[in-house]
Amino acid sequence: MSRLWWLRNDPLALFGLIVLVILAFCAIFATQISPFDPTEQHLSDTLKPPNDIYRFGTDQFGRDILSRVIHGTQISLGLGSGAVVIAVTVGTTIGLTAGYIGGRTDEIVMRIIDVFFAFPPIVLAIFLMATLGPSLLNVVIVVALVTIPQFSRIARSVAISERNQDYVTAAKAMGASTSFVIRKHLLVNAFPPLAVQVTVLLADAILIEAALSFLGIGVRPPTPTWGGILSAGRDYVFTGFWWFTVFPGAAIFLAVFSLNVLGDGLRDFIDPTTRKRANLD
Numbered sequence: 001m002s003r004l005w006w007l008r009n010d011p012l013a014l015f016g017l018i019v020l021v022i023l024a025f026c027a028i029f030a031t032q033i034s035p036f037d038p039t040e041q042h043l044s045d046t047l048k049p050p051n052d053i054y055r056f057g058t059d060q061f062g063r064d065i066l067s068r069v070i071h072g073t074q075i076s077l078g079l080g081s082g083a084v085v086i087a088v089t090v091g092t093t094i095g096l097t098a099g100y101i102g103g104r105t106d107e108i109v110m111r112i113i114d115v116f117f118a119f120p121p122i123v124l125a126i127f128l129m130a131t132l133g134p135s136l137l138n139v140v141i142v143v144a145l146v147t148i149p150q151f152s153r154i155a156r157s158v159a160i161s162e163r164n165q166d167y168v169t170a171a172k173a174m175g176a177s178t179s180f181v182i183r184k185h186l187l188v189n190a191f192p193p194l195a196v197q198v199t200v201l202l203a204d205a206i207l208i209e210a211a212l213s214f215l216g217i218g219v220r221p222p223t224p225t226w227g228g229i230l231s232a233g234r235d236y237v238f239t240g241f242w243w244f245t246v247f248p249g250a251a252i253f254l255a256v257f258s259l260n261v262l263g264d265g266l267r268d269f270i271d272p273t274t275r276k277r278a279n280l281d
Contacts, residue, residue, distance in 0.1 A: 013265025016258035023255055027073040034067040038224040047241050057243035059232060065243065068224035069251050075225045076255060079136065080205035083143035084198055090144070091151025092194060096182045098152070099159025110156070116149040125208050129217045136219050143208050147201045154197055158190040192270040199263030203256040210252050226252050 026033065042062035050057045056066035098109040116124065125146050132138040162168060162185070171181050212218030213227030221228055226248040233244030
């Protein structure tokens with residue numbers, strides 16, 4: 001716990017951590033804390049504004065928006081976390097291996113990675129979803145594929161900068177295998193920048209999932225997702241039913257904002273010189 005004391009000097013990062021803890025709590029205990037089933041329809045209470053019964057109001061089918069937003073946290077955080085875990089595992093392995101081996105292997109891998117970087121992430125995600133079809137599993141796969149290149153490039157840069165260091169040369173001279181050097185030496189040095197990148201790309205994963213669900217090619221309804229709720233409420237934005245889109249939009253904003261400020265704080269903690277350079281500029 002003593003390692004978390006650095007958060008005292010970074011209120012924004014602390015705020016981000018608190019918001020993430022609250023969102024994680026909502027995701028884990030969504031069934032217990034939701035006032036209603038997220039798919040339960042109350043046709044006599046359609047499009048009700050926020051009140052004592054429906055704190056966030058209801059949608060066009062009388063479903064409680066608060067319950068749907070809470071259950072949507074499970075999809076956004078769970079799907080994003082799963083996709084980022086896959087991406088960081090695969091991307092780090094590819095990047096460290098290519099950077100350490102070098103030569104033609106590195107050249108081929110990086111050219112493949114460059115193909116992914118040639119497309120904006122959301123455009124690539126839409127293309128892949130249109131190819132695979134809408135489903136929860138496909139969204140996880142697509143978000144992972146879109147974020148793998150970022151992890152690969154960071155891991156590769158660490159491998160290239162460390163592969164000629166004395167400790168790596170000594171390990172090879174002692175007969176250490178390539179996999180041993182990568183796991184025991186290069187991965188340790190790659191961890192700090194990758195940890196910061198995880199927060200950034202988890203925010204991106206949440207945005208990509210929300211965008212795909214908003215466009216109707218992500219998670220299938222009636223499964224509650226923040227993007228899906230926004231999509232259902234877009235026809236009511238200018239008709240006075242403001243709560244339909246404000247609350248899921250606020251959830252997306254809070255999740256992405258908290259991850260970004262936590263990532264900034266983590267970056268400054270790992271490399272304090274970045275903050276000094278920012279102050280000088």
